[in-house]
């Protein structure tokens with residue numbers, strides 16, 4: 001645990017990516033199994049502890065520390081885990097802190113009723129730095145800027161094995177990764193994982209740069225499809241086994257048994273998970289209701305049946321076809337659909353177009369009439385390459401919607417922004433009343449953040465805990481991807497990806513948008 | 526007791542101010558940091574070390590006259606007696622005991638209770654009213670053993686032998702303390718200094734605190750600085766000055782470094798939690814030890830400590846004196 005605590009501190013404080021990789025590689029090379037395997041799982045987010053919530057931890061601390069002093073301290077430090085680590089008032093526990101693997105075992109097996117006593121003992125035994133790591137570990141809230149990819153890069157660095165090879169087998173191996181480390185150290189062959197058991201990293205697109213790219217790209221080399229407003233998934237149709245993975249490789253099959261139980265055939269497909277009757281997509285928030293649950297209820301499945309709009313094929317039967325050009329993979333995919341009528345899968349149609357201007361017009365119409373997110377543009381000759389290769393796939397999003405909204409409430413941010421009011425709730429007019437339509441916490445520069453913070457402090461009407469209600473006089477131009485009906489908001493609308501486009505210091509609040517203008521942007525279903 | 530001492534640390538009976546920010550007729554200076562010692566007073570009463578520091582920083586004539594007073598030597602002015610006691614903060618730093626008609630008031634100035642070879646060790650003074658600093662007046666501040674922090678620095682030096690380790694440290698007090706701690710840990714190689722450190726290091730040595738071999742960093746060549754310890758003011762950490770060093774590890778010696786967010790904001794890779802102020806346990810310990818019934822809190826995070834004192838049944842007030850360095854960041 002001592003070494004892991006040191007590693008976490010180095011990772012948190014080293015600004016350089018290369019040094020982080022260096023520190024990780026060194027740790028993996030010099031730490032025994034199974035500790036390094038658990039460390040890898042923790043760092044990549046594969047492992048977390050469900051029953052130790054930050055609030056539970058806070059309770060344990062408040063049994064030892066005056067709540068008012070705790071609140072003042074938390075306000076100063078800005079991070080709950082770090083506050084707990086720094087404020088714990090006892091030292092010199094009776095036993096040394098256990099090794100990482102033992103600690104994880106302990107956290108996982110301790111009964112809920114004994115967790116408080118265990119945490120008390122561990123915090124008391126730990127040095128301050130170790131306490132920080134302990135709290136981060138116990139709550140799963142590492143957030144120290146380590147991506148899964150960085151950890152894998154360190155494994156590649158440590159072993160000299162190509163990163164792609166590691167990514168290939170990544171989703172088929174299990175913590176504490178004994179077979180992986182053994183292979184990386186040349187002690188055993190590469191773990192053999194059949195394609196039907198594992199997730200294959202996805203090929204991702206780059207946003208198109210309208211001004212630069214179109215001059216250089218020949219429309220004849222590309223195919224276009226709609227960009228669907230669902231979530232990206234990979235469907236693995238194995239022998240007697242069907243798996244459904246999210247874009248990060250999380251197995252989400254249990255939430256969509258209506259899909260996994262109705263599909264047939266063999267292969268690995270890439271597509272968009274959507275919900276809707278008769279293969280007609282419903283708005284994203286309908287899908288959201290199903291994504292929020294780990295399993296599906298009969299009622300939800302009947303109300304929002306799931307289906308996948310498929311746009312690519314990685315394996316045809318057992319054959320890996322990723323090296324083939326898109327056009328050939330597409331042919332095989334069409335053939336797959338021709339061989340039997342699926343009820344929960346359909347083919348994402350291609351959009352015929354002659355030139356970029358025409359595609360632009362189609363894209364605009366699709367956005368206005370059908371609420372499409374935009375179009376995807378794919379190089380016909382491109383193989384399926386995991387990651388985000390340049391020049392292969394482009395997304396051309398529709399232009400964002402803009403609305404002038406009035407700032408209503410501001411809340412302090414967290415971490416680096418804990419001393420600023422940086423989360424803003426804004427509203428539109430319904431008659432003479434303002435109703436909140438969304439919340440945004442980015443889109444402005446650091447200098448604007450300071451100005452906004454100052455404005456909030458000098459225009460506060462009243463405070464409720466961390467939230468300040470402000471004078472209704474500052475207008476934001478808010479950009480968002482789409483508007484949807486919502487029962488959760490008083491206004492009845494919800495915006496997707498709202499961000500502050502411009503601060504309209506000049507604009508009178510009375511000239512901000514009417515709610516009806518926002519409602520008009522909701523696509524009909 | 527408010528008759529003896531105003532809330533801006535003015536001793537009424539003798540019309541003297543403690544650490545005044547504006548030029549005054551009579552000033553008692555606790556120690557040489559710029560937020561306590563200002564030039565331009567008519568008469569200054571302070572320890573000989575503090576006077577030497579003021580004269581080094583501001584010139585020999587930075588006050589009309591100086592009255593050097595040794596630790597524990599009472600100075601009687603009419604009905605009031607002033608005695609200076611070591612505060613353990615930096616060389617020459619003092620607490621001020623004011624006695625009048627059987628009442629005792631102690632103004633701590635900045636202080637710490639951990640041993641430090643570069644400052645006279647803190648002495649506890651019992652009193653009726655304690656005016657304490659609260660730079661680290663939140664229970665999240667629990668300073669680790671400075672020897673352990675130096676141990677982390679030495680480990681980093683061993684792990685990265687080609688990288689210069691540049692330590693941000695305030696030029697008065699912290700720089701000399703870090704050097705002394707390195708020497709105590711057995712580090713005997715030359716230590717390289719930013720220009721801003723040189724005069725004050727020389728002064729410490731003149732006044733009997735050996736610091737071992739020191740070099741001027743800008744006169745050293747790059748090869749010499751690989752794997753070396755360089756000490757610079759915190760402001761030089763992020764500027765061109767330190768970027769010329771070979772692949773520098775940015776370190777900072779400060780009590781604030783216990784908060785990782787702070788370290789990260791300043792781009793500090795190796796935070797060394799070395800403080801010249803009391804931490805929360807020492808603050809609360811001192812309040813208990815000195816047996817004061819009234820506590821005034823100044824200089825830092827006053828709200829938490831005032832709350833704590835009141836919980837303990839003491840009368841406590843924040844002083845809200847303007848002008849002390851914001852959050853003591855310099856120290």
Ligand SMILES: [Zn+2]
Nearest residue numbers: 558614635856
């Ligand atoms: Zn000071």
Ligand SMILES: [Zn+2]
Nearest residue numbers: 558560635853
């Ligand atoms: Zn000070």
